[in-house]
Amino acid sequence: MGTDFIAGIVSSAWAYPVLEVLxxxxxxxxxxxLLLLELRVFGWGATLPVRDLARLALTLAVVGFGLAAVSGLLMFAAQxxxxxxxxxxxxxxxxxxxxxxxxxxxHGRASLDKLDALARVQMALSTLIWLAVLGCGRWIAYL
Structure with a gap:
């Protein structure tokens, strides 16, 4: 990534805020x-096939992660x-x-196939970790 590109992000009045929105x-x-899939793992929407829901939810979650990662890396490079x-x-x-x-x-233990107590713990842990990521992300501006 070129220094001119990063300098453009830093000097632009709108680039950094757009990156934050993205x-x-x-x-x-x-x-x-992830929350949608967690609800299914916990038994809500039991009529929905877990594999089909997981395919959709995890695909969208990966797209979201990619968007957050790219925008986050650009924001990181700027400061x-x-x-x-x-x-x-x-x-x-x-x-x-x-x-x-x-x-x-x-995924390594095939928790989606098992949907057992450990799978539910893993999903709950995932949600708690991601909520903590959100909290830390917001807290960055105040430290």
């Missing part, structure tokens, strides 16, 4: 679809030094690692 839209798409020194940002990055590990665990 970032939040991506997070909403991600978290909203890397400040963010690296920010405790809330560090906490957010650690929580993202925890979310990735939890997702890997969930």
């Amino acid at each position: 970032h939040l839209a991506g997070v909403a798409l991600l978290l909203g679809n 890397a030094a400040e963010l690296i020194a920010n405790r809330a940002f560090t906490c957010k990055m650690l929580l993202l690692l925890a979310a990735a590990c939890n997702a890997g665990w969930f």
